[in-house]
Amino acid sequence: MDALAENCFQKSSLIQYTRVWIPDPDEVWRSAELTKDYKEGDKSLQLRLEDETVQEYPVDVQNNQLPFLRNPDILVGENDLTALSYLHEPAVLHNLKVRFLESNHIYTYCGIVLVAINPYDQLPIYGQDVIYAYSGQNMGDMDPHIFAVAEEAYKQMARDEKNQSIIVSGESGAGKTVSAKYAMRYFTTVSGSASDTNIEEKVLASSPIMEAIGNAKTTRNDNSSRFGKYIQIGFDKRYRIIGANMRTYLLEKSRVADDERNYHIFYQLCAAASLPEFKELALTCAEDFFYTSQGGNTVIEGVDDAEDFEKTRQAFTLVGVRESHQISIFKIIASILHLGNVEIEAERDGESCRVSPEDEHLSDFCRLLGVEHSQMEHWLCHRKLVTTSETYVKTMSLQQVVNARDALAKHIYAQLFHWIVEHVNKALHTSLKQHSFIGVLDIYGFETFEVNSFEQFCINYANEKLQQQFNSHVFKLEQEEYMKEQIPWTLIDFYDNQPCIDLIEAKLGILDLLDEECKVPRGTDQNWTQKLYDRHSGSQHFQKPRMSNKAFIVIHFADKVEYLSDGFLEKNRDTVYEEQINILKASKFPLVADLFHDGKDSAPATTASSKINIRPSRRPMKASNKEHKKTVGYQFRSSLHLLMETLNATTPHYVRCIKPNDEKLPFHFNSKRAVQQLRACGVLETIRISAAGYPSRWSYHDFFNRYRVLVKKKDLANADKKAICRSVLESLIKDPDKFQFGRTKIFFRAGQVAYLEKLRADKFRFRAATIMIQKTVRGWLQKQKYRRLKGATLTLQRHCRGHLARRLAKHLRRTRAAVVLQKQYRMQRARRAYQRVRRAAVVIQAFARGMFVRRIYHQVLREHKATVIQKHVRGWMARRRFQRLRGAAIVIQCGFRRLKAKQALKALRIEARSAEHLKRLNVGMENKIVQLQRKIDDQNKEVKTLSEQLSAITSAHAMEVEKLKKEVACYQQSQDEDRGPQLQEEVESLRTELQRAHSERKVLEDTHTREKDELKKRVADLEQENALLKDEKEQLNNQILCQSKDEFAQNSVKENLMMKKELEEERSRYQNLVKEYSRLEQRYDNLRDEMTILKQTPGHRRNPSNQSSLESDSNYPSISTSEVGDTEDTLQQVEEIGLEKAAMDMTVFLKLQKRVRELEQERKKLQVQLEKKEQQDGKGVPAEQPSNDSDLDQDADLAYNSLKRQELESENKKLKNELNELRKAVADQASEHSPAAAGTPDSYSLLLNQLRLANEELEVRKEEVLILRTQIVSADQRRLAGKGSEPNINARTSWPNSEKHVDQEDAIEAYHGVCQTNSKTEDWGYLNEDGELGLAYQGLKQVARLLEAQLQAQSREHEEEVDNLKAQLEALKEEMDRQQQTFCQTLLLSPEAQVEFGIQQEMSQLTNENLDLKELVEKLEKNERKLKKQLKIYMKKVQDLEAAQALAQSERKRHELNRQVTVQRKEKDFQGMLEYHKEDEALLIRNLTLAGAVPCLPAYILYMCIRHADYVNDDLKVHALLTSTINGIKKVLKKHNEDFEMTSFWLSNTCRLLHCLKQYSGDEGFMTQNTAKQNEHCLKNFDLTEYRQVLSDLSIQIYQQLIKIAEGLLQPMIVSAMLENESIQGLSGVKPTGYRKRTSSMPEGDNSYCLEAIIRQMNSFHTVMCDQGLDPEIILQVFRQLFYMINAVTLNNLLLRKDVCSWSTGMQLRYNISQLEEWLRGRNLHQSGAVETMEPLIQAAQLLQLKKKSPEDAEAICSLCTALSTQQIVKILNLYTPLNEFEERVTVAFIRTIQVSFKILFFVCVFPNSFLFPFFFTINCFPPASWPSCTKTELLYAIAANQDASSFWLLCLPYIVHA
Secondary structure, three states: OHHHHHHHHHHHHOOOOOEEEEEEOOOEEEEEEEOOOOOOOOOEEEEEEOOOOEEEEEOEOOOOEOOEEOOOHHHOOOOEHHHOOOOOHHHHHHHHHHHHHOOOOOEEEEOOEEEEEOOOOOOOOOOHHHHHHHOOOOOOOOOOOHHHHHHHHHHHHHHHOOOEEEEEEOOOOOOHHHHHHHHHHHHHHHHOEOOOOOHHHHHHHHHHHHHHHHEEOOOOOOOEEOOEEEEEEEEOOOOOEEEEEEEEEOOOHHHHHOOOOOEHHHHHHHHOOOOHHHHHHOOOOHHHOHHHHOOOOOOOOOOOHHHHHHHHHHHHHHOOOOHHHHHHHHHHHHHHHHHHOOOEEEOOOOOOEEEOOOOHHHHHHHHHHOOOHHHHHHHOOEEEEEOOOOEEEEEOOHHHHHHHHHHHHHHHHHHHHHHHHHHHHHHHOOOOOOOEEEEEEEOOOOOOOOOEOHHHHHHHHHHHHHHHHHHHHHHHHHHHHHHHOOOOOOOOOOOOOHHHHHHHHOOOOHHHHHHHHHHOOOOOHHHHHHHHHHHHOOOOOEEOOOOOOOEEEEEOOOOEEEEEOOOHHHHHHOOOOHHHHHHHHOOOOHHHHHHOOHHHHOOOOOOOOOOOOOOOOOOOOOOOOHHHOOOHHHHHHHHHHHHHHHHHOOEEEEEEEEOOOOOOOOOOOOHHHHHHHHHHHOHHHHHHHHHHOOOEEEEHHHHHHHOHHHOOOOHHHOOOHHHHHHHHHHHHOOOHHHEEEOOOEEEEOOOHHHHHHHHHHHHHHHHHHHHHHHHHHHHHHHHHHHHHHHHHHHHHHHHHHHHHHHHHHHHHHHHHHHHHHHHHHHHHHHHHHHHHHHHHHHHHHHHHHHHHHHHHHHHHHHHHHHHHHHHHHHHHHHHHHHHHHHHHHHHHHHHHHHHHHHHHHHHHHHHHOOHHHHHHHHHHHHHHHHHHHHHHHHHHHHHHHHHHHHHHHHHHHHHHHHHHHHHHHHHHHHHHHOOHHHHHHHHHHHHHHHHHHHHHHHHHHHHHHHHHHHHHHHHHHHHHHHHHHHHHHHHHHHHHHHHHHHHHHHHHHHHHHHHHHHHHHHHHHHHHHHHHHHHHHHHHHHHHHHHHHHHHOOOOOOOOOOHHHHHHHOOOOOOOHHHHHHOHHHHHHHHHHOOOOOOOOHHHHHHHHHHHHHHHHHHHHHHHHHHHHHHHHHOOOOOOOOOHHHHHHHHHHHHHHHHHHHHHHHHHHHHHHHHHHHHHHHHHHHHHOOOOOOOHHHHHHHHHHHHHHHHHHHHHHHHHHHHHHHHHHHHHHHHHHHHOOOOOOOOOOOOOOOOOOOHHHHHHHHHOHHHHHOOOOOOHHHHOHHHHHHHHHHHHHHHHHHHHHHHHHHHHHHHHHHHHHHHHHHHHHHHHHHHHHHHHHHHOOOHHHHHHHHHHHHHHHHHHHHHHHHHHHHHHHHHHHHHHHHHHHHHHHHHHHHHHHHHHHHHHHHHHHHOOOOOOOOOOOEEEEEOOOHHHHHHHHHHHHHOOOOOOHHHHHHHHHHHHHHHOOOHHHHHHHHHHHHHHHHHHHHHOOOOHHHHHHHHHHHHHHHHHHHHHOOOHHHHOOOOHHHHOOOOOOOOOHHHHHHHHHHHHHHHHHHHHHHHHHHHHHHHHHHHHOOOOOOHHHHOOOOOOOOOOOOOOOOOOOOHHHHHHHHHHHHHHHHHOOOOHHHHHHHHHHHHHHHHHHHHHHHHHOOOOOOHHHHHHHHHHHHHHHHHHHHOOOHHHOHHHHOHHHHHHHHHHHOOOOOHHHHHHHHHHOOOOOHHHHHHHHHHOOOOOOOOOOOOHHHHHHHHHHHOOOOOOOOOOOOOOOOOOOOOOOOOHHHHHHHOHHHHHHHHHHOHHHHHHHHHHHHHEEEO
C-alpha cells in the first residue's frame, strides 16, 4: 500500500519544470527537467538536461518505474542524509558530492552512520582546539566529524554506564586506519590518564608499530592495513584511561612471499641498514632481496623509510620493548629477507634439489636465528613421512622446496606479528579494575577483485556478519524512536542476510566442507569445489559459473563475487613442515625459540570487561598432533564470533569510509566508485530503512516557524502551536497516512516536505507578481517627475556655470602672478639657506673626517697593543705549560730516583749489618777525629791572628782621629783671618746684580701690561662670537626637536606596546606554570583521598601502581630494583605513621629518596674536608693569640722590620765604603801637601763636615740594626720553642713573614742579607764588626734546619702517598681478578643469562653501597636528633628567661601604676596589631576560613597577627601562621570548588593580604605611596618576599578556579542564547530547521536559554565580586576572560554548524552583542577590553549579512573582516545557508575568488576555548584612613555583621595591642 501511495504521489508530481534523476552510464545519475506534464498512460517523458539538450526518457508502464525526484535546493548540502525529503540513491550521491567538492566537507551523517570520504590531502581539522570544541557538545549541534562520534560514545558510556564500540569499515585506501587513529587520539586527549604510566601515549604509540608490521602498499592505497584489529580502551570509574587491549584478525601472511609490495617494516629496515648497530644483519638496499623486489618500485613517493623506522623504534621503546628484544625482532625480519634469497638448485632427475653449502644468505639466516646450518640446509630440501611402522625421509621437487621456503617465511613473520601484538598488550595492560571500555574496530571492508581468493572470502564473510549486526541495530533504533514518540507503527521490512551467513558458516556450509576436505589425505581444490556444487546448487545465494569448474559465486549483500578455488585448501591448512619448526624451536636465542613454542598456538587471554564475559577465540591445542590442528577458517570463524559477541554487548557507532577515486587525487569525486562503496557499506540500506517509515521529522516549533505563511489568519489566533500545526496539515495533506503527530515531533513520509516547500514557494511567487506590478507603476510615476525636475535644473545650472567660469578665470590670472612672485622670492631664500647649510656641512665633514681618522688610528693602536698583550700572554702560557710539564717530569724523576734510592738504601742497610763495614767505619772515624782536631787548632790560630789585627787597627784608627782633629783646628784659625775683604767684594757684586734685576723687572712689567690689554680685547671678541653661535645652536636644536618630537612619541608608543605585550606573554607563561602546579596539587590531594579510602576499606590493600608498571610501562627512565629495595624500610614506616600523612606517589617518593642519598654523599664529602682542615689547624701553634687582628698586626710589623733591616744593612755597607775612600783621600793629601797650603783649608773642612755627618748617621743606623736584629732573633726563638723539636717550614709561626704567600723565600733572603752585602770584600776584620759573622752563621743554621724539616715533611708525605697508592693497587688487582673470574663465567652463559647475571651483580653492588649509606645516614640522624634535643632545651631556657623578664617588667609597671593616685586617660592611636596564643592558632585559622560575610576582614586580622609576631620577633610564629592560613584556604576552596561566592571571597582576601604584605613588607612599588603614618606600620624584623610569591601563586590559582566556575555556569547558556534564541521576534520564522535532528547525548530537558539569562548570570557575578570587595582591576580581568569565552564558544559553534550560518543569525548576533556592550557600559566595565575580545564575532555577524556575489564584495569582505583568519572566512561562506528561495547560496566561484586572493585551502581554524589571559596585580595601597578598621569599634561592627563568628571575634578583642 505504501509503495502504491508513493507511486501515485510521484505521478502527480511529474509536472512541467519538475526536476528528476535519470540513470547515466558515465555519471551514474544525471539531473533533468520535465518540459511538459506527465499524464497517465504516457510511455515516455520529455526532459531537458543540464547542458540544454532535450531527451525522451522511456517509462516502464507495467512496473510503474518512474524516475526519482530531486530534492529542493534548500535541502541540498544537508549534513544528515536522512533529512532529505526524497531518500534514494541519486539524492544521497548528489548530496555527498556537493558537500565534498563545493564545501570540502569530508564528513556527513546518514542516520547513525558517519560517512567519511578520504580527501587524499592533509587537513588541519584534527588539532587540539578542534578536539576541545567538540568536547561536551551534543552530536547534532556540530558539523559531522569523527570527534563528534567519539564524543557521543564517550558521553553514552558515562551516562548509560554501558560499553561502547566504534566500527570503522571501508575498502582499502578509504581512510579507516586514520579515522580509528583520530578517534583514539580524541579519547586520550579528553579523558587523560588515571596514573603516571602515560597509558594514553602508549595507546597512540601502538599505531606506528602496527602500521610498520601490518600495513603495506597496494594498488589502491599506499598505507593499507592488511589485518583487522579491535582495540579496547579501558576506563575507570572517573572515566579516565587506565589501559587498553588489542585483538587482531586474519593477517595477510601471503604478502610476505607474494608478487605485491611487502610490509613496510622490511623496507624501513633496509633503509636503516647502514647504521652501526645493524651491521651484523648483513642487509643492503631493498632491491637486492627477492621478497622486497617482487612488488616493483621499492620507494613510495613522499615517504621516508629511514625516518619512519626511527619513529617505529621510538614507539617500541615507549611501549616497553627493550633494546635487546628490538634487535632480536630486527634480526628475525632480516632473516626472512635472507631466506627469500636462498638459491635452490634442481638435480638432474627433477625430483630432488639441493642448497649450496656456501650460500651466504642461508648462513646469514641461520646465524641471525641461531640455528644449525647443516640441519636447515637438509630439511629445506627434504621432508619426513611417518607411518605406523616406520619413518621415511623423502626428497622434494624444486617447486615444493620453494613453496616450503615461502611457507616457512610466512609462518615466521606471522608468529613474530602475534608476539609483538602480545607484548604491546602487555604494555597497555593495567592492574587497576576496569569499569567500562570503548572499542575501536578497524576492519577491512567488502572487497571484490578480478581474481578473488581465500583472503577476500574471509573478508567478505566478516562484512556479512557486521552488516547483519548493523541492520538489526538500525531497525531497533528506528522502532525505539517511534515508540518514544508514541506513534502507531507497523513492522518495517529490512534485508536480512542470515541465509548468506548460513551458507558460509552453517553445518556442511562452505567453511565446514573446506575443513573436511583439508582432513582428507589427498584432498584437492577441485574436489572441494565439486562438493560445493553438489551441496549448495539450490541455494539462492550460491551459483556456479558457466565457463569454469574451479570457481564459485556467492551473492553477498553488496554484490556478486566470484571466487577462484585454487589455493583455498593450502591457505586453510597453513602447512609448515614440522622438521623446520623443530629446528627453530632449538634456536640458541630465547626469543626465536619462544615464537614457535607450543604454548604460543593458543590465543592470548583477552581482558574481559565488567559487563560481559568474553571467552577465548581458540582452545589450547594438544602437543604437535597434526590431525587436530585447527584450520585458518576455523580460527577466523571463532575469533569473528567472539568479536560479534563483544559488539552485541556494546552500543555500536558506525563510521563508513569512502574512497572517492582510485588515482588518489585530492578532492576528486568518482561517482561510480562512490556508489559501489555506498552499496557495500550499508549506507543505502540505512536510507532504505529510514525511507520505509517516516524519514522527515520536524519539531512543532520549527514547523510552525517555517510554514507559518501557509496558516490562515483565523488559525493564528490560537495560542496552541500543536493545534495550529495539526489543522494546517489536515487541510493541506488529505492522506492521513502521509504524516503522524508524535509527542514532540511531526513525522512525514518521503516527499511530503518537498510538497510543503512547493506550496510555500507558490505562495511566495503569487506575492512576487503583485510586487512586480506595483514596482513598475511606481517607477513610471517617478520617471515623469524626474524629467520635469531635470529640465528646470539644467537651466539653473547653465547660468550658474557661466558666472562661476568668469570668476574662475579672474582668479586664475591673479594666482599665476602670485606664483611668479613667490617663485622668485622662494628661490632667493632657498639659495641662501643652501649656502648656509653647505658651509655648515663642510665644517661638520671636516670635524667628522678628523674624528674618523683619529678613531681609526686609536683602533690600530689598540690592535697593536692587543697584539703585544697577546704575545706576552701566549709566552706566559707557554712558559707556564713548560713549567707544569717540567714539574711533572721532576715529580716522575723524583719518584724513580726515590725508588732507586730506596733500593740502594736497602742494600746499604744489609751491608751495614756486616762486621767488615763496622771496621771500615771505625777506620774512617779515627781519621775524621784527627782531621777535626787539626781543624780546631787551625781555627784557634786564625782567631788569635784576627784579634791581633783588630787591636792594631783600632789603635791606628785612634791616632788618625787625633791627627785629623789637630788639622781641623789649624784650618779654622786661618779661615777667620782671611774672611773680611772677601765679604766686601761679595756685597758690591750683589748690589750691581740687584740694580740690573730692577731694570729688567720694569721692562717685563711694561710688556706684560701691553699683552694683557690685547688678550682682553680678543676675549671680548670671542665671547661675542660664542653668543652668536649659541643662538644659532638653540634655533637648530628647536627645529630638530620639533621634527623628532612626533617620531619620538610614535617610537615610545610602539615600545610601550611591545613591552606590554612581552609582559603579558611572560605573565601568561608564568600563570600557566602556576595552573599546572595547582593541577598537580589537586591531583595529589585526590590520590591522598583515594589512599585514605583504601585504608578504611577492610581486607587486603594494594598499591595503586606496582613495580613492574614503574619499570616497563613508563616512558621515563625506570627505577632500578636496588632503589626499590632500599625503600622497604621507608614503606614500612609510612604504613606505621598512616597513609594520610605519607600519601604520595611512589615514583616521586623514590626520586626524593635518591636525592636524599646524593645530599648525604655531599654531606660526607664536606665532613671529610672539615676534618682535614681541623687536622691542619691542629698542627699549628697551640698557643695562638687571643685576637686575629693582633696576630695580623704582629706579622705585618715583623715583615716590615725584616725589610727595614735589609735596607739599613745595604746602606751601612755603602757608608762604610765611602768612609774608607774618604780616609784614603785624607791620608794621601796629608802625605803629599803641607798643612799650610792655600787650597787645603777649604777642602779639608769640607771633608771633615762630611765625615762628621757620616759618623752620626752611621751610629744611628747601627743602633737601629741592632734593635731589629734582637727583635727578630727573640721572635724566632719564641716561635721555635713553641713549635717543638721538629721545625716545619710550612707552619704558620716558623718565620716572621710566614703569614705571607712567600714566607720561605723571605726568610731565606732575610738571613742571607749579611752574606750578600759582604760577599765581595776580603777584609775579615771589617766583616766581623759588630758580630755580623755570628749572626750570619746563626741565620745559615736556621735556614739549614728549615730546609731539613721541609725535606723530611716531603719525604713523609711521599711515603704516605706511596702506601695509599699501593693499597689502592692491591684493591684494584683483587677487584680485577674477581671481575675476570665473573667474566669468564658469564661467557659460558646465554646472552639473556649474561644480561641477568650482570644485573644481579650490579644489584648486589648497589645493595652493599646502600647498606653502607644507610648506616651512615642512621649515625647522622642520631646526631641530628641529639642536637635537636639540645636545641629544644636551650630554646626552652631562652623562652623561660624571656618570659621571666617580661613578667618582671610587667610587675614593675604595675607597681609603678599602683603608686599613682589619679590616672587621666589620653587618646592614643592604635598600632593595628592582634596578639594570639600559639595554642589558639588552629581556632583562629578555622574561624577565619569559615568567615564569609565581612569583605577583606580575614585579611586584615591575619595581617594584624603577622604584625604582632613581627613586633615580638617570633619567626616560627609567622611561619606557622602563614603556612596554616595557606593550607586552610586551599582546603576551603577544594571543598567549595563550585561555589562562585566563596571563591570570590577568598580571592579578595588573598589579594588584600598580598597587598598588605607588599605595602608593609618591603615592595618598593607599593611603599612609594605610603604616608609617614603608614610607614610606621611596616614590618621591622622580617622580609616576607618568599611568602609574597606563594600568596601571589595562590591568588592566581584562585583566580583560575573562579574563571573555571564562571565558565562552567555560563557555557551551557551561550550557544542557546547567542545563536538559537529569538532575541528579535520574527527573524527565526524563516529558520531552515527542517532537517532531522541528531539524538542528544545528554538527558532530556529544557536547555534553552535567552540572552537575559546570560546578563542575569553576569549581573550575579558582578554583584558578588563587588560585595566581596574584589579589586576593580581584577573584576575587569574576570569579565574580559568571560567575554572571550562567549566569543570563542559562539564563533566555534558558528564555524562548526551549518544551520546557524544565515542572514538572520547575523542580525541576531549583532543585536545580542549590542546588548552585551550596553551592559558593559552600564556597569562601567567598558575599559576592561571585553569588547575587543568580541571583535571576531562582530565581524562574523557582519560577514553573514554582507553581499557575496562580485569580486568587489570579496574585497570588501577581506578588508572588513580583519580579526578573522582567512580560513574562518572561507569556512563561514561554505556553511552559509539561504533562508528561502529569494536568497542564493554563496557560489563556488566567489569562494574560489577569496581562495585565490589569499592562496589558501578550505581549512577551519577554531578559537581555543581554554585560553586564559594572564592575570596581573596592580598597585592597590591602603588609604591613610583604612587602618582604623582594625580598632575595637570597627571589629564590633564586623561582629554585628557576622554573627556566626561573633564568639571568635569577641575572643580576639582583648588581644588588640595599642600604644
